[in-house]
Structures are given as structure tokens and as C-alpha cells.
Amino acid sequence: MSGWTLVGLAMVIVGAAIGAPGLLLIGGLTLLSRWLTTLWSRYGLNDVTFERRLATDRAVWGDEVPMEVEVWNQKLLPVPLLVADDHVTEELRVVGRRLGASDRPGLGTLQHAWSLLWYERVVRHLAIDARRRGVFEFGPVRLTVSDLFERGTNSEERELPGQLLVRPRTVAIRSSERARAPLGSNRTTMSLFPDPSRFAGVRAYQPGDPQRRIHWRATARLGEPVSRRYEPVHERNILLAVDLQTVPGPHWLMLFDDDQVEALCVAAASLARRFLRDGSACGLLLGTQLAGGRRWAYLPPATAPGQLGRLEDVLARVRPIVSLPFEQLLGVVPRRLPPGGTLVVLSARDPTPYVDELRRLSRSGYEVRHVAMGPDRAGHRASAVRAGIPGGEADLAPDWREADALVVAG
């Protein structure tokens, strides 16, 4: 209890005791003024709800993601000023808004201010401009209510975690030579092994066909024995190994070229989409800091319907800080990928530091391809070819933001 409150209380008591209504009035007014000055810092945040709703938790680079912020004063006391400092990843761009500074590293604040009447609910519509790939975290939010008659404030922090994953953009793959799949390998049209899940029709029975392969209904209808025919197995296991070190030198220098990193991510996502569309099993290997704390990522090759989404999610989480040397990362390939698989290395630097590892993998039975990107891609491709690694080039012209296709040569 403050000194002035005691004075007010004393005036009320004395005024009542000696029958002085004037003193009673002034005492009452003193108590009232003291009560009013701290009214909002005591009760302002009670029954105030704050919600943040994202239209989606995943977006593709270039999207505009609607976001709603709702605040509801669920009590009779109006709130003259409620400030909500919503902590968000500092790279987040909100249309028509600028992020404020935050005391937390890597975070900015999306500030909202409202005056709320009794039981008033306000829904504010915003839009997030997903012009940057990455993982954008939301929360916590700090709600601050200010006293109206004094400089007192009261704050409360609410967790309200949220996340928006912005995947890299994907572009069409264009090959500079016709009748060739990207990266120059011919698609298999025949195989020793049929794929029993891909029914292709019937053919006349041939001696030696197993009984289970006979199509009994068709045999009965046609009056002669016919066997089922299946598509040949032509699936490839492709592992995309992305070298995200874009500046030559030791990886621990943590230097990077932001545009090259983004170009690699766009190229990797675009290639993965093409491989999967062609029926190949595609996986991903990269050694970089990922949002969430992991130091590298390996996604085994698969053709499952959600594989492209998983691949893009991993690429969305990529941060440009390389966590381990690429040659060391390639060491995990023999343990994870069965021999016979294709290893496509996507890089924007000279392959010399890890070319020995690529040769070793090639000797181990992997089909190794090197795809050079970046301004010196011709030289890097030549280095790979000199070392005996089949090489190609990929280019996003004019840049990764504007390019409409990834042109693959070689």
C-alpha cells in the first residue's frame, strides 16, 4: 500500500470519525485516484486472449500467406492500449509492416497496438510475403497493457509457438540435347526384372510361365492361355548430394554466397521433382546446419507420393552454414545407398577437394555424376571430367529468382 493510499485512508477514517464530510470526500477521491492509476496494470491483461492463425504452415517461395491476428478483451474493463510484440524470425516479411527490434538474437518483433472496448474482439488480417526460403518461427508474444493515468505497465509473455516453412521454388528442367534425360543418362526401356505392381496387359502363354502369372479370366474369355505382362523395372535410385559450400577454403570459415546457396536449393528441388516425375526413387544428402539444430540430413531414395514434399521440407530447413566437409559427408553414402544407385553431386565450387571420394564411390559400383553450377561451372565441370567423373552443367539464367528453367547440359 503506497503512502498516498494511507493518507487517503486516514482522511476517510478521520472524516468519518469527526463527522467531516469534506474530509471524507477528499479521502475518497484520493483513494479513487490511487486506484485508478494502477487499474490497468493490475487487471488489464485478465481475460485478454491473443491468437495468431496462419493459413498454412507450408508455402513455396513467392507465395503470399494470409495470417490473422485476433485479440479479444473478454471483460467489462476496456483496455485503452494493448501492445502485442510478437517475436518472429527476423527475416520474415509482412506486407505493409516493418519488424521491430527484439532483445532476442535472430528474432524481430511484429508489433500490434489496439484499444479495446468491453468484450471487443478484433481480427487483423495480414499477409506474409514468402520471398525468402527457410523456416520462420513465431512466438512467444509479449502482451503489454499500459496504465492510462500513469507510466506503469504490465507485461505477460505467452508462448504461442508457430512455424511457417517456405520451400524453395522449383523450375522446369530443360536439357540442351534432345532424347536424353537430364544429366545425360538414358532411361531404361527394358529390364530383366518385371515390376509386378505395374500391370501392362496380357500376352500368349509361353512354356515355362509360372501358373500364378496366367490370367485365368482372360484365358477363359479368349479360349487360349494368356499370361500377364508387367512393365519392366526401370527405377533408378538417385541420391542428390548437394555441396552447399559455395566459397572455396576450409568449411569452418563459414563463408557463403547467399545467391549460390539459394540457386543450389532451387536446382536440387527442381531436379528432385523431375526425377520423381520420371518414376525414379530420389533421395537427398546434404551437410549443413538445418533449422531445428541438425548438422546434416539424409533422406533415403523413395518414390512415395510424399517424397517430393519431404525433400522440399529438408531444403527449406537448409541454412547456409556448412557443418562438415563435403568429402566427409560423402563417406555416409556406402553405408546408406546400395551399390548400383546413382549419386548426383550438385556443387557450385571446384570439386578437387572431394573428387577422390567420388572416384572411390564410382569404383564401389555407384554411378556418380557431377553437376556444376555457378559462374565458374565450365571450369569445375572440366576438373571433374579430368578426374574421371562424368560431369555436367546446370544454369539458372538470369538468376535463381527470375529463371524459368534449369538448363542442364552434358
Place this chain on the structure above:
Amino acid sequence: MLSSWRADRYLGWLLPIFAIVAEGALIAVVYVAVEVAIDHRPPLLGTFEFAVAAGVAAAAVRRGWIDPDVDAGRFLLLLGLLGMVGWMWDAEVRELVLGGDPLAAVPLHPGGWLMLVAGMRGVGRALEIDDRAVTRLVLIGVPALAIPWALGQLGAGPLRDVFTEEAFVASITFVTAGFIAAGLARLREIGRETGVDWRQNRSWLGTVFGVIVVVLAIGIPASMLLGLPGDAVARGILGPIVTAIGYVVIGGLSLAALLAALLSRVLRSFGIQLPEPLSPEEIARLPEARIYTIDQLRESLTALIALWVVLIVVIVVLARVWLRRRQRRGGRSTGEERSIRIPQRSARVRVPRPPRAAGRSWTRPYDAVTAYLAALRDLAARDTAAARAEHETPRAHAARIAAGPELGALQADYALARYGGRTLSDAENRRAIGRWKRLRKGPRAPDHGGAPP
């Protein structure tokens, strides 16, 4: 971002006006106490006059006519003029001064000195109204009112009622104007920090309305406690405005009288005869104005207060409509939806309910499927060994635990409905529920896990 709207600029004047009225009201309480307790006569000046003195000084500084830091002479001259006006407000003083004895008049009317104080306070409110300064004025000023109140009530003698009424009205004005000014100053300060112009949101309106409601809530019982007329609170809230209107009316009437006199002289010069004005004797013969008591006027005063309250509400509503129209006209798209929604819980009466037993968070069976599932829950609750294993079909389970034909029929119904895709008839569903009830009442299953006695 500060607004450049003309209406917003006018609204911006509210803050200094309320701050100056609060200063005038505080000085008025002191003046009333001094006049009544020391000079033993009713006060001549009120809140409005002191507020005008403070406002004149503030306007002079704001307009750059005087600068106390640069040109002290002009500043002192202005204060002297204000003091002179306050001093000469007293007719006795004016007579002595006109009679050539100004020295005898000097100690007569302390209002002059307080006008001078009002001018000095007004200078402080001229340029920048700091929210902390205004809040301090209210928070310290309110308990400080106890001093003039004590002085007035102890020394007023026969003028005690006059003191109580005048001091109460001025105190209410001080509290109202002071809190509104403090609130607006704080809103402005917050707006500077957050970039929200207080004039463009409804906080200021809420502040004004809220303060008036609080003052009414405490002022009405206080006026009854002090035995004051019912309109005292209303005069406290609206007094300065009414006084200003009164001065405007007097000024208008004076001007009209002057014009009438001029017109009369002009008409007479043209030979037009006008009726002679009433002489003092004729005026004295007019029917004497009736003197009313408070009791006779109680109903009228109550109606008057109600009228003022309605007037305030109408002003508030009109102001809101005006603000909204202006917002729409401005074409501002705030991207906000506002609504008043009372949460359900505030209107719901909480009925105490007995706590639910653990693990009974299910609803009563209503068909064969729910009856079978309920029977399974009952069996598992009685004996864990009687629970249906995940790999067991309903039929295998019923055969294993041998709970009788009721469970056999129930599981058959369940299998038909769930696996066979058959729609059971109402009679079958009713029979299944009956089987569940009988199973429930049946003897407890033997304790498979217990050791033999």
C-alpha cells in the same frame, strides 16, 4: 504517425484545454477557501475565470508574444495585467481605485494574487504538456485539496454552505478535467512510442466517458452526503462550459443592447417616437421574482441532470458516428474486423456437478455397436483378463471368456453392423442395449489373476 486532419487538430486542443481547466479548478478551490474563511464573503471568481487567466498566459507563450526566459519584462507585465483583472473584479476595489485610494484596495481581494498564480501555471502548460506532470498534478492535487477544505470548513462560519457547494463543484471539476487531461496526455505519449495517433482511435472517447462515469459514481453520493443540490455534480462536470456559454450570452446581449441603443438614437434623429424605457420605479413595481427552495426545484433539477446526461450520451454517439464516417470517407482500409462478443461463460450460471468417476467418460449406449463396446469396457473394468485382445475377433473373444449367450449375441450384432455393413433394426438395437444391461448386472467374473485361497 500524427494526423494532419483539421478535425484531429481540433481534437488535439482538448488536452491543453482540460489541463488548463484542471489548473483553474484547483486554484478556484483555494480561492473559495480563502474568500470564505479569511475575507468572510462569498467568492466572486470561479473555475472558469482562473482557467481563462491560465489559458491567456499559455496562449501568449504559445503564440510567441511572450517568452519568460528571454523577455522577463513582458512576462511580468502580462502577469500584472492578469492580477489586476482579478483584483478589480471586486466592486469595492474598483470603487477605491476610482476614488483615488488604490493602496487601501490592495489587501481587499486575494483573487488578484491567485489570478497571477493562474497565469504562472498557464505558462507551464503552454508548449509541452508532459503526461507525468499532469498525472502528478492530479495525484498530489487531490489529497492536497484537504488543506483548503479544512480551512474552509473550519473558518467559513455562516458561509459554510456556500463554501461546501462552491468547493465541491470546483473539486469535481478538478478531478474530472485532471483525469481526462492525464489520460489524454498518457495516450499521446503512448502514441509517440507506438506510432498510433490517439485522436484516431477511440481511447480518448473511452477515457472521457469513463472518467465522467466514475466521477458521477462518486460525486452523486458525495453530494448527498454533503447535503448539496442534485445538480452540483453536473455543475462540477459541465460548469466551465456553462459559464463560458453564460459569458457568451452576456456578451451577445450587451452587444444587442448597444445596437438597440444606437438604433433608438438613429430612429429618434429621424423623428420616430419610441416608447420610453422603464424607469427604476416602474421596474420595482414589476411582480417580484419568486424565490424557490431546493425541495420545490428537486424535480426540475433531476430533469435537468437527466437532460445533461442524455446530452453527454448524444455527444458521445455523435462523435463516434462522426469518427466512423470520417474514417469511411478517408477510404482507410485498416484490414481489421471489430465486433463486440460476450463470451458464453459470462452469461452462464455455474451449476456444481458431482465429479465424474475416473474412466467413465463415455456416453450411454444407443445402438448395438455402442452397446457391445460398452460391454467390453465393463468387462475390462471388472477383470483385465476378460478384456478383448487386439488380435482377437469379437467371436473368439466371446468364446474365450465364456460370458454367456448375451455377449455372444452382442458380438454377433456388432460384427453384422461393423463388418457386415448391415443396418440393424430399431428392435435389434433395443435388444442389444438390453443385453448390455443384463451383462452389466450379471455376476462378477472370476478373478483369473488371483491366487487360490
